[in-house]
Amino acid sequence: MPAIPDPTPSARQGTFELCGVSLRGPVLNGSGTFDAIAARRAFGDALLERFPFDAFVSKTITLEPRQGNAPPRLWETPAGMINSIGLPNKGLDGFLATDLPELAQLPVPLVVSVMGLGRDELARLVGAVGERDEVSMLELNVSCPNVETGLIMGADPAETALALERVRPETAKPLIVKLTPNATDPGAVAAAAESAGADAVSLVNTLKGMALHPETGEPWLGGRTGGLSGPAIRAIALEQVAAVASRVEIPVIGMGGIASGRHAADFMAAGASAVAVGTESFRDPAAGRRIATELAELSLPGRRGATPSRGV
Ligand code: RRO
Numbered sequence: 428m429p430a431i432p433d434p435t436p437s438a439r440q441g442t443f444e445l446c447g448v449s450l451r452g453p454v455l456n457g458s459g460t461f462d463a464i465a466a467r468r469a470f471g472d473a474l475l476e477r478f479p480f481d482a483f484v485s486k487t488i489t490l491e492p493r494q495g496n497a498p499p500r501l502w503e504t505p506a507g508m509i510n511s512i513g514l515p516n517k518g519l520d521g522f523l524a525t526d527l528p529e530l531a532q533l534p535v536p537l538v539v540s541v542m543g544l545g546r547d548e549l550a551r552l553v554g555a556v557g558e559r560d561e562v563s564m565l566e567l568n569v570s571c572p573n574v575e576t577g578l579i580m581g582a583d584p585a586e587t588a589l590a591l592e593r594v595r596p597e598t599a600k601p602l603i604v605k606l607t608p609n610a611t612d613p614g615a616v617a618a619a620a621e622s623a624g625a626d627a628v629s630l631v632n633t634l635k636g637m638a639l640h641p642e643t644g645e646p647w648l649g650g651r652t653g654g655l656s657g658p659a660i661r662a663i664a665l666e667q668v669a670a671v672a673s674r675v676e677i678p679v680i681g682m683g684g685i686a687s688g689r690h691a692a693d694f695m696a697a698g699a700s701a702v703a704v705g706t707e708s709f710r711d712p713a714a715g716r717r718i719a720t721e722l723a724e725l726s727l728p729g730r731r732g733a734t735p736s737r738g739v
Contacts, residue, residue: 430445431627442560443481445678445701446626448464448536448563452481455692457656458540458566458605459486459512459681464529466712475534477714483533484703485526485570487540488556490548491517497649502638506707507657507684509636514542520556521654527561528624536563545575546593557598567591567625570607570632581632582610584619591623601666603680606630606671608660613667614674621675629680629703631664657706658684665697672698686714690722695722 443450456479463483495515500507506735522539530537540554543549549567556562569581569590580586585603594602606613606621608631611700617628628689633654636648645651664683674680681699686707694702702722707714 443514443701445482445680446564446603448482448601450481450536450701452719452723453695453701453718454480454715454722455482455580455680455701455703456480456566456708456715457703458482458484460656460705461708461712461715462486463533466485466527467529470712472684473505475532477713477716479708479719480535480700480704480711481719482536482563483530483537484538484566485522485530485540486516487542488515488519488522488552488585489542489544490519490552498647500653501652502653504636504638504645504655504659507654507655508709509638509648509655511648512654513650516528517638518554523555523559523562527559531561531697532681538562538564538566540566540568541597542568542571542603544571545567546590549590549709550594550597553594553602554597557600562600564603564626565598566605566629567594568605569610570634579601579609581605581607584612585613587616588619588623591620592682595624603627604628605632606667607632608667608683609635609665613620615668617671617679621677625677627678627700628671628675628681629682631660631667631683633662634663656684660684660687661690665693668694668699669697685718688718688725691718691722692725 443453468576493514496511496513500512504549539562541552578586580590604625633656636655637652640647661684668681678700680701681694682703685704
């Protein structure tokens with residue numbers, strides 16, 4: 428594991444709370460951007476001793492196993508990348524049997540991200556994952572089409588509300604709705620999610636993008652299109668976080684190109700209660716802890732910075 432600076436004493440106190448769950452600080456990972464199981468294999472117990480995040484969000488799982496998209500799955504852009512991974516995962520049963528016991532060994536609360544191809548499927552996932560003691564919170568990844576209606580669940584306020592109403596009775600655990608930036612009005616989607624029982628919203632997922640093969644002009648990515656992330660989208664994410672935070676009372680988890688404590692502080696100043704680090708972790712797997720340390724130093728009295736003020 429690359430050297431990770433020690434958290435400052437204020438970041439170690441463990442007084443931060445998100446949806447009633449006690450965390451040692453406000454820095455999470457973006458779902459799918461840090462493979463904690465592979466990192467444990469690579470770095471051993473050093474990973475657990477200096478875990479980069481204050482809560483861990485799993486890669487999204489689906490009911491059935493999926494292979495994911497054909498390669499290539501990545502394209503580097505100026506200040507970002509486009510991914511077209513296509514949700515490879517072991518499915519619910521495989522996740523519960525194989526991945527959950529390993530993720531339960533992490534030294535921070537576990538958030539499991541789930542995606543359903545319809546409301547009933549989403550409800551089955553929420554019920555089965557929510558009843559596991561190892562799981563502190565669930566994140567609903569609604570950036571996918573509902574096969575019953577053809578609409579992207581998270582792009583439409585009414586679809587999002589119907590999904591929440593269907594899954595809310597399945598668990599008492601906090602439900603975080605991961606919002607897509609590919610929506611006309613993310614603030615309206617967030618407000619609909621809140622009214623239907625969401626405990627928090629997280630944003631942004633990736634922006635839809637495309638790259639062409641330099642010689643053939645055909646789509647480069649096996650999935651044809653993909654999701655753009657990294658510093659290239661930070662200004663867009665910041666605006667959407669501010670817009671959403673002005674529409675809801677529930678905590679907002681902000682992400683999109685965060686690569687420093689200053690960026691994290693900006694998202695908190697825009698109204699986020701917590702932040703997540705995504706693409707930067709591919710460059711530096713210890714980035715989450717560095718950003719948490721930088722953020723804590725900015726938040727010390729007398730320095731310019733943001734003190735979490737919402738959902739804490
Ligand atoms: O697996 C993916 O390709 C993927 C997902 Br599920 C997601 O929510 N966001 C993204 O950029 N890629």
